[in-house]
Amino acid sequence: MKLLYFARLREDLGCAEETIALPPGVETVEGLRAHLMARGSIWQQALAAGGALGVAVNLDMARPDTPVKQDDEVAFFPPVTGG
Amino acid sequence: MPVRVQSEDFDAGAEIARLRRGDPKVGAVAAFIGVARDINDGTAVATLSLEHYPGMTEKALDGIVAEARTRWRLIDALVIHRIGVLAPTDQIVLVAVTSEHRGDAFSACEFIMDFLKTRAPFWKRETTPEGARWVEARTADDQAAARWKATDVG
Numbered sequence A: 001m002k003l004l005y006f007a008r009l010r011e012d013l014g015c016a017e018e019t020i021a022l023p024p025g026v027e028t029v030e031g032l033r034a035h036l037m038a039r040g041s042i043w044q045q046a047l048a049a050g051g052a053l054g055v056a057v058n059l060d061m062a063r064p065d066t067p068v069k070q071d072d073e074v075a076f077f078p079p080v081t082g083g
Numbered sequence B: 001m002p003v004r005v006q007s008e009d010f011d012a013g014a015e016i017a018r019l020r021r022g023d024p025k026v027g028a029v030a031a032f033i034g035v036a037r038d039i040n041d042g043t044a045v046a047t048l049s050l051e052h053y054p055g056m057t058e059k060a061l062d063g064i065v066a067e068a069r070t071r072w073r074l075i076d077a078l079v080i081h082r083i084g085v086l087a088p089t090d091q092i093v094l095v096a097v098t099s100e101h102r103g104d105a106f107s108a109c110e111f112i113m114d115f116l117k118t119r120a121p122f123w124k125r126e127t128t129p130e131g132a133r134w135v136e137a138r139t140a141d142d143q144a145a146a147r148w149k150a151t152d153v154g
Helices: A007-013 A029-037 A041-047 B012-020 B056-071 B102-119 B139-150
Strands: A002-005 A017-019 A054-057 A073-077 B003-006 B028-035 B047-052 B076-082 B084-086 B091-099 B122-128 B131-134
Touching: A002 A007, A007 A041, A007 A073, A007 B122, A029 A041, A029 A054, A029 A073, B003 B056, B012 B028, B012 B076, B012 B091, B028 B102, B056 B076, B056 B102, B076 B102, B091 B102, B102 B139
Parallel strands: A002 A073, B003 B076
Antiparallel strands: A002 A017, A054 A073, B028 B091, B047 B084, B047 B122, B076 B091, B122 B131
């Protein structure tokens, strides 16, 4: 699956984009977030934002229980500030 | 194309004229232009840098315009949002809506803007005398979008 990070999240993580294999047992956005947070303290802090963390699956806004699959594109980002 | 994301500036007058296309059914045009200011949260702002999520941005804006069309009687709608580096007084965003009567145009224009602010994946970074900082999301923007859920727009 393809993972994207935007704005402050990209800077904090030092990563704009990566491709990973769907980790065993990960079936939802929440599961994927927990898997990434286990990478270390930077990831834990960046993705711990709770309600303030935006997630999109295949270009649509997602929720914690949104399913994720191997060929999905999942993006993580801070609250949007356009306009 | 009802939704455009571009780095170039836009000519609101020309865009609105193109949107109307001399259509005699158009009785109302409502337009909003968002402009970059030189101050934010009490700090001077030298430049504004806008990034977005290509693909999702267009899809999100298309969805917002489609939702507005289900709520009001619209003839046409246009959203232009700029990305890249902007300076104070630069135009950031244009939302223009045409309808037969003003009520539909006013409401739809405000609705599209309120949802653009809270749903479209854009992020602003500003440079100030103290350095660069990401612009924080505002609770007031969430409240502005939320009130449309509570309103019966008939």
